[in-house]
Amino acid sequence: MPHNKSDAFLSVQGLAVEYSSSGEVIHAVNGVSFDLKKGGTLGLVGETGAGKTTIAKAIIGILPRPPANVSAGEIFMNGRDLLKVDNAQMRKVRGKEISMIFQDPMTALNPIMRVGEQIAEAIFRHEQVTKKQAEDKGKEMLEMVGISTERYREFPHQFSGGMKQRVVIAMALACNPSLILADEPTTALDVTIQAQVLDMIRSLKNKYGTSMLMITHDLGVVAEICDDVAVVYAGEIVESGSKEQIFTSPKHPYTVGLFKSLPDINSDMERLNPIDGLPPDPSNLPAGCSFGPRCPNFSPKCQDHIKLKDAGNGHFYRCW
Amino acid sequence: MSQAPSPLLEVRNLKKHFNTPKGLLRAVDDVSLTIEKGKTLGIVGESGCGKSTLGRAIIRLQDSTSGEIIFNGEDITHAGKKRQRWINENMQIIFQDPFSSLNPRQTLEETISEPILISKRFKSKAELLKETERLMDLVGLDRRLRRAYPHELDGGRRQRVGIARALSLKPQFIVCDEPVSALDVSIQAQVLNLLLDLQKAAGLTYMFITHDLSVVRHISNDICVMYLGQLVETSPSKELFKKPLHPYTKALLSAIPSIDIYHQRERIILKGELASPIDPKPGCRFASRCLHAREKCREPQRLVEVLPNHYVSCWRAEAL
Numbered sequence: 001m002p003h004n005k006s007d008a009f010l011s012v013q014g015l016a017v018e019y020s021s022s023g024e025v026i027h028a029v030n031g032v033s034f035d036l037k038k039g040g041t042l043g044l045v046g047e048t049g050a051g052k053t054t055i056a057k058a059i060i061g062i063l064p065r066p067p068a069n070v071s072a073g074e075i076f077m078n079g080r081d082l083l084k085v086d087n088a089q090m091r092k093v094r095g096k097e098i099s100m101i102f103q104d105p106m107t108a109l110n111p112i113m114r115v116g117e118q119i120a121e122a123i124f125r126h127e128q129v130t131k132k133q134a135e136d137k138g139k140e141m142l143e144m145v146g147i148s149t150e151r152y153r154e155f156p157h158q159f160s161g162g163m164k165q166r167v168v169i170a171m172a173l174a175c176n177p178s179l180i181l182a183d184e185p186t187t188a189l190d191v192t193i194q195a196q197v198l199d200m201i202r203s204l205k206n207k208y209g210t211s212m213l214m215i216t217h218d219l220g221v222v223a224e225i226c227d228d229v230a231v232v233y234a235g236e237i238v239e240s241g242s243k244e245q246i247f248t249s250p251k252h253p254y255t256v257g258l259f260k261s262l263p264d265i266n267s268d269m270e271r272l273n274p275i276d277g278l279p280p281d282p283s284n285l286p287a288g289c290s291f292g293p294r295c296p297n298f299s300p301k302c303q304d305h306i307k308l309k310d311a312g313n314g315h316f317y318r319c320w
Numbered sequence: 321m322s323q324a325p326s327p328l329l330e331v332r333n334l335k336k337h338f339n340t341p342k343g344l345l346r347a348v349d350d351v352s353l354t355i356e357k358g359k360t361l362g363i364v365g366e367s368g369c370g371k372s373t374l375g376r377a378i379i380r381l382q383d384s385t386s387g388e389i390i391f392n393g394e395d396i397t398h399a400g401k402k403r404q405r406w407i408n409e410n411m412q413i414i415f416q417d418p419f420s421s422l423n424p425r426q427t428l429e430e431t432i433s434e435p436i437l438i439s440k441r442f443k444s445k446a447e448l449l450k451e452t453e454r455l456m457d458l459v460g461l462d463r464r465l466r467r468a469y470p471h472e473l474d475g476g477r478r479q480r481v482g483i484a485r486a487l488s489l490k491p492q493f494i495v496c497d498e499p500v501s502a503l504d505v506s507i508q509a510q511v512l513n514l515l516l517d518l519q520k521a522a523g524l525t526y527m528f529i530t531h532d533l534s535v536v537r538h539i540s541n542d543i544c545v546m547y548l549g550q551l552v553e554t555s556p557s558k559e560l561f562k563k564p565l566h567p568y569t570k571a572l573l574s575a576i577p578s579i580d581i582y583h584q585r586e587r588i589i590l591k592g593e594l595a596s597p598i599d600p601k602p603g604c605r606f607a608s609r610c611l612h613a614r615e616k617c618r619e620p621q622r623l624v625e626v627l628p629n630h631y632v633s634c635w636r637a638e639a640l
Binding site: 162219 | 366367474475476504505506507508509510513531533534535537538571574575576577578579580581584587589593
């Protein structure tokens with residue numbers, strides 16, 4: 001995506017991340033660029049192992065190094081390159097300016113710490129407040145996500161999955177961050193609870209004008225909550241554009257295949273149309289287009305380097 | 321449900337209760353259903369509604385508290401050890417998580433052929449190998465993976481191993497317990513198509529347990545919606561999606577995130593969460609979350625045939 005500094009709040013340029021283990025190099029993220037508008041929601045869509053979570057971890061600076069290594073790229077937030085910020089500074093950014101909602105609320109909370117204290121801890125760390133003030137703010141946050149303050153002193157195991165995810169969201173929002181990285185925040189939840197949580201995320205986001213990067217594999221969630229979409233395959237963005245562009249006129253064969261393979265709740269068709277084959281091995285990516293081996297329109301030219309193509313109005317795709 | 325011409329499986333008033341320190345947990349509470357030969361019955365519900373317990377009780381992985389399970393005209397509810405062997409050969413299960421349902425120390429060949437070995441249904445080693453290879457071909461596993469261990473395979477392939485193992489004794493009936501929930505959409509479609517093909521080829525009967533309504537519509541002839549251990553609605557699958565009657569079914573359907581960005585359904589956001597199945601109050605178990613609850617909902621409800629073959633356990637269903 002071309003760089004447009006003016007309206008981008010977060011701008012990732014040419015990000016590449018590798019993991020190395022016992023001599024093997026795994027190319028998890030290969031030159032990813034995207035912009036997130038202020039107050040906007042960008043959906044990062046892709047399957048398991050596409051590199052979505054690695055991108056988020058690189059932004060918030062929690063990649064385990066080693067084995068991970070950011071081999072190229074820049075991540076600008078408010079004009080500052082986050083990759084050049086040192087650890088001590090980054091610790092102040094995390095939880096305050098950027099926070100992350102993790103996929104699995106069962107493991108994201110400390111099992112032997114009262115839930116209220118986990119929320120208050122973030123506030124106490126980052127704001128100039130007394131313990132008492134942090135606790136009051138923590139209770140306020142609990143109420144905001146729809147949990148009674150009576151449960152402030154309970155432990156995570158006393159909460160259901162949906163409630164735990166609310167606590168995780170309360171923690172993420174506690175210091176009123178300007179950017180939220182939501183990594184599959186509703187994947188572990190039941191549909192009726194997912195609807196509740198998405199509804200809550202949406203209204204809180206609107207209230208505070210927070211920008212959000214929504215990582216998901218669920219196109220339905222994207223349709224519901226995102227403004228823009230970037231489709232990730234084998235560590236590359238293969239298509240990006242507004243939600244309307246991607247959902248009504250997908251251009252890349254992988255995006256088209258994803259939509260086709262969904263069982264449609266409104267039709268009576270018998271067989272599904274899966275994408276043949278499996279995602280490529282990230283330690284041994286094919287030359288040229290990484291979707292080539294699974295693509296129904298494959299031709300030898302696909303093995304050359306594929307440039308981004310402009311479909312107009314900010315809609316780009318990586319296929320000739 | 322109505323008397324089907326030749327039900328392969330009939331379950332009458334099945335109950336499975338567990339004694340817990342907090343009281344009696346009614347995981348499955350008075351469930352009756354029938355499945356015709358060669359058909360698929362979908363069981364839909366959220367985590368903790370008892371759908372997996374129901375599946376396990378039916379194939380007698382667990383003893384039921386009361387009720388009858390009639391398979392092929394024979395009451396198998398209290399089958400002895402000898403008869404259990406026959407049941408195991410005719411009723412099989414595919415588990416949700418292909419990562420934990422395979423023995424990590426067994427090769428694919430060992431896993432797939434183990435049931436045949438135990439049933440002594442082979443004459444020579446060569447025959448056993450031939451049969452294993454036939455099963456691997458059937459589910460689309462490459463023969464050279466014969467000596468591979470589960471950790472070498474991705475989720476989709478592991479699930480194919482689970483399917484091959486379930487098919488190894490040529491059962492008539494298979495309980496599919498969330499067989500595609502752990503898989504990515506493009507792989508999910510591959511496995512669903514495989515299940516449909518196998519059903520056509522061998523006349524298999526499925527009970528398909530899932531929380532994913534779009535998947536269940538695609539694969540089932542009839543659907544039962546389950547809530548806190550009880551069936552709240554059963555209907556032919558097309559009709560259920562066209563004309564859901566129970567308030568819970570309506571909420572469940574409306575909560576599915578739709579990929580149609582221009583025609584978003586009006587969402588019904590339910591209050592609260594699943595109540596506890598321990599010592600539930602008499603009356604409709606959904607009443608505490610229901611938007612239409614009335615005083616009369618506290619009286620016991622039963623399934624009533626409102627439309628041909630369409631049963632619902634809500635006295636207000638027709639009025640709503």
